[in-house]
Amino acid sequence: MVSATPLLLMLSWLSALAAAEVCRGTHCDPRPCTGAHCPPGSRSSSSSSRSSVQQAATHASASQHRAYPGSARTAPESLPRARNSGREPAVPPARCTDGDCGGATAAASLLQPGNGTRDCRGIECRLPLRIRAKPRAKPCVGEECVESVESAAGQPAPLPVHLSDRAAQFLGDFPELGYPPPPELGAAPLGVQLTCDIKPGENEVPSEDALILHLQLAKGQEKLVEALRAQQVVIRDLQQKLADQQEALLSQQKEILGQQRRMHEQMEVVKGQYGLLSDTFKQVSFQGLQGELQSYFEGHLAGLQGQPRAHRHKSYTVQEADADSKVLDVMGEAHFPQPLLACPAPCGPEEYCSFQRDPPGCEKCTMCPPGFFLISQCSPTADRMCQDxxxxxxxxxxxxxxxxxxxxxxxxxxxxxxxxxxxxxxxxxxxxxxxxxxxxxxxxxxxxxxxxxxxxxxxxxxxAPSSESCLSQSWGASVSVPAARTAATTQIFPGIQLNIQGKDTTDLLRNVGGQVTFLQHGLVWLDHNFAVKHSCRNFLQVGMRLNGSREEGEEEEDDDGGRDLSGVRMEQPEGRYFQGVSVSGGVEVEPNHTLTLRLRSPNQHCNRSKDVHGYDAAAPTFSLLWLSHDTGAVAMTAQMVLSAHYPTGYRPTFRVSSVSDPYMVTLTHDSRGVRFTESGVVKFVLQQALYSMGHTCIRDGYSLVAHVSRNGTGREAARSFKTGVNYRDTSATLSGAVSVEAGDALSFELASPSQCNVRYFGDNTGISMLSLIWIPSALSSALTATVSKTGLPAGAVRNKALLFQQVGADAPQVRLARPGEPHGRRDFVFLERGTANVAVSLKLIHSCNVVKVTLQRAGGPGLQTGPVAQQVSGHMPEGSQWASVGLRASFQVQNGTTVRVSLDCIRGRVNQITHEGGTNISILWVAA
Incomplete structure (x- = not known):
């Protein structure tokens, strides 16, 4: 669309050019001709012309008022300024006489606007004098034109020439404006046509046509707006119809769902009726069959009364041979030892020869289902019969x-x-x-x-199937500190029993009253992850105790044949942070042996209601690995033999407490190691209680190392780190799994700082003890890995999985995912069904309030995905350079099961994790 503003500017410029040609001189009298010398038609012509001009001006003024409401106020104010703004003084025109008034009168009549100023036409009469268009001398057309008008100089003036309507011509050049060009350009006239009796060529005002064009454009815009509004109304109607259709569709869907629900209810009713009908039919059929069998037996018993009494207790059956009801009467096994229709081979126990098969074959005897009673036993030729x-x-x-x-x-x-x-x-x-x-x-x-x-x-x-055919099983439970019921039971000094709360039931054990009672004999490996924050004056000791079987009604006593399997001491942190310890042990159990977890204090200054606060882990904290005697595993426990000399590199000496097979597992000649007769996998734990003095103990801590030696050469099997303390009782512990060959020896060493004075302790509570289980290589395997040097988590660590680097070759049943595989170097993949035991030890520097180490399990049919074990630790002790945290757990695995270790730091950051000593993972796999 062409804008109207440039068109108005062009028309104003044309008007200015016309205003420059205004007539000046004595012959240019603007007043109308009066008197007898005026031409006959001039007066009427002048009046008619004046009326036509006034009508056109009125029409233009009205149009302009509609288009521009403010123009009616501004035009009269500008006219007086236009009269007085001329630079030359006004010269009174000379009055014409006689014949001179012919053309002048007509011209004067045209030059008489409403304000009595210069020539104007239509809306131009409202413009100031300086910008009005001047009349040009153009040739005249028509009969009434005067041939010549002499000027004041006596020269003839040029004749007026007619110009076409420039606005119309402009519209003809642009047909896209929607209006046709004028007739003289070869088209139909404009939609709006102005009629004026002013002679062409005297004075033309293009601005009037521009105003008309603007009005037409405004009307076009109004029509466009009306069309858009109509389209909006149509769109709203369509949207309303669409919403109505959607509501109708939803209502139809609701009706369909209701019909489906009613059909489902009817199907359930039909199903119940069919079940009742089927049960009735079965009962009637069974009663009819029973009656027929009873009549059959009564008839045959009546015919056999003359036979010896030895044959009366034998069973006689009738078998239907074909559809013609041919019956084979078996009179007795003595008369027909080999019947014509018989199985090709004798049937085994709890089997009978079925003649319903073609050819006859042996089938298992039917067991009477619950709610039925036996009426005839299973025989070689007939199945067992049961009655409802x-x-x-x-x-x-x-x-x-x-x-x-x-x-x-x-x-x-x-x-x-x-x-x-x-x-x-x-x-x-x-x-x-x-x-x-x-x-x-x-x-x-x-x-x-x-x-x-x-x-x-x-x-x-x-x-449950008998576990005699099962080689290994696992069981897990949660452990909590019981609440004190009375003031007398708040003291921990005599020892309290922790509550073991298991969810799974099994034929292996019974969990009642917070303790575990074994139902089968075998070897058991036990792991307990315990975390607590206490304010007791001295250390706390958590341990495991195995009690012998006792008769019902007898009270438990300390001298009932029970013994402490293991124990760990937790030093006093003044209640500022959580401490996490792991207690482990291996032992041979018999049916009715009872296992309990105990918490003790060396003095009475410890109240479990005020001073002991346990941590509620998100995973089971207690687990056990049960091994059948069919595996050929051997269990051994040994106590430490303490010496008066306490060197920096302390190598403990052992004394055997119990061993299930002394031929397979024995002590070395110096009693500082354990020697194995055959190759296999060893799961071990060493727990040593100590008392340290010196600030270097806090800074450097202690390291506990396990070595496997063969023919005088040794290799490191596992290592753990313990944070040092000053003038405190504590414990160091190490657990792992390692493969050994025939003749290998397992020994241990506890390293402490050079300027740290350490004393080692031991008693009959299991705080300084070695426990191990040896399993043949045919049924077990072991894998060891350390934390990878690359990708160690640091900073604000939130549940981030650790990356590992495998030590040694892959085991046939478990391996570490390779870098190119999914979750490479993060997941440990099991390739065969069995039972696994995992021990994790982590050495790090951190500023976290709580550090969590979680063992996650994923994959495998029938196994629950999620955490299987979790351990926590708190702030690092003041002055200590390193901290440690670890966990141990046993669980079931399938082909494709994966496990990973994740680290979580709460309110702090992890600064460094060592990849050398003290950070490792060992995995034991045993066939199920």
Whole structure:
């Protein structure tokens, strides 16, 4: 669209050029001609012309007022200034006489605007004098034109020439404005046409056409706005229709869902009716079959009364041979030792020869399901026969007097019995309420097999397979410090029992009263991750105790044959931060042996309600690895033999406390190591109690190292770090798994700073003890790795997985993920089903309030993904250069199971993690 502003500027410029040609002189009298000398048509012509000009001016003024409301006020104010703004003085024009008034009168009539100034036409009469268009001398066209007008100098003036409407011509050049060009340019006339009786060529005002063009453009814009508004209305209508359609669709979907729900309810009703019909049909069919069998046996027994009494107890069966009801009557095994229709080979125990198969074959004897009783035993030629127990006849008031009882196969149904009433135990003893069938069913008796889950009021018993065929199992539980019930039980000095709370039930053990009772004999490896913040005056000691079996009703005593397996001391941190320790041990157990966890204090200045605050971990804190004797594993425990000399590099001397096979595992000649007769994998733990004095003990700490030696050469198997203390009792512990060959020896060394005075202690509470289990290589493997040098986490560490570097070759059953694989150098992948034990030790520098080390398990069918163990530690002691934290756990693995170690720092940062000594992970795998 062409803008109207440039067009108005161009028209104003043309008007200025015309204003420069205004007539001046004596013959240019602007007043109208009066008198008898005026031409006949001049007066009327002047009046008519004046009226036409006034009408055009009025029309233009009205149009201009509509387009520009402020122009009506500004135009009269500008006219007086235009009269007095001329530079030359006004010269009174000379009046014409006689014939001279012919052309002058007509011209004067045109030059008489409403304000009595110069020539103007239409809207130009409102413009100031200096910018009005001057009339040009152009040739005249028409009969009334005067041939010549003499000027004051006596020279003829040029004739007026007619010019086409420039605005119209401009519109014709631009047809996109929507208006056709004028007729003289070869097109139809404009939509708006001005008529004026002024003769062409005298004075033209292009601004009037521009105003009309502007009005047309304004009208076009109004039409466009109206069209847009109409389109908006149409769009709103479409949106409303779309919303209505969506609501209709939603309502239809709701109706469809309601119909589906009603169909599902009807299907459930039909299913229940079909179940009732099927049960009735089965019962009727079984009763009819029983009647036929009874009549058959009665008939044959009547025919065999004359036979010897020795043959009367034999069973006789009838087998249907074909559709023609051909019956093979088996009179007895003595008469027909090899029947014509028989199995090709004799059947084994709990099997019978089935003639329903073609050819006949051996099948397993049917076991009577719960709720049925035996009517005939399984024979070589017939299956065992069972009869449904009719609880409604045997127990007339089993459902009450007002409720009807309906007998079902293996149970009964009380019509109208709700699930809440069944939960209360209305089904009776040895029965449970089946939610799916909505009836009472008999509990399974497992037929002599161990019961994994006992029968309850709403669930059946779960039978577990015998563990004799199982080589290894694992079990985990949470441990908590019990609350003090009375003021007398708040003291820890005599020792308190920690609560072991396991979730899983197994045929291996029983968890009752916060302790574990073993149900089977075997070897057990125990791990307990304990974290506590205490304000006791002296150290705390946490340990494991195994008590022998005792008769029911007897009270537990200290001299009941029980013994402490292991123990760890926790020094006094003045209650400022958490301390995390791990207690481990291996022992041989028998049925009814009881395991308890104990917490002790050396004096009475420790209140468990005020001074002891345990940490609630997000994973099980207690776990055990059970090994069957079929694995050929050997367990040994040995105590430390303390000497008067305490060197810097202390090598403990052992004294055997117990060993399951002294031929496979023995002490070396100097009693400073353990020697193995055959190759295998050794899981070990060494716990040493000590008392240190000196500030160098705090700065440097202690290192506990395990060595495997062969023919005089040794290699380091594992290493752990312990933060040093000054004038405090504490403990150092080391646990790991290592592969050994025949003749290898395992020894230990505890290194302390040169200027640190250390004294080692031991007693019968297991605080200084060595425990180990040796497993043959055919059923086990071990893997060791250290933290990788690259990718060590630092700064604000939040649940970041650690990267490891494997030491030695891959084990056949477990390996570290390679760099090119998913989660390379982070995950340990198990390649075979079994039981795993993991020991992690971490040495680092940090400023965290709490440091968490978590062992995560992922993958494997039937295994729960998540943390399997977690250990925490608090602030580093003042003056210490390094800190340590570690964990140990046992758990089940499948082919494809992965484990990883993650580190979490709360309110602080991790500065450095050592990749040399003190940071490692050892993994033991045992076949399941």
């Amino acid at each position: 127990r009719d609880e409604c006849l045997e127990l007339p008031n089993v459902c009450g007097e007002q409720v009807k009882c309906l007998n079902t196969p293996g149970g009964f149904r009380c019509l109208g019995l709700s699930g809440r009433e069944a939960t209360a135990g209305l089904c009776g003893h040895d029965y449970f309420y089946n939610q799916e069938l909505q009836e009472c069913q008999a509990c399974s008796d497992c037929d002599g097999e161990p019961v994994s889950v006992p029968c309850t009021a709403v669930s059946d018993a779960v039978c």
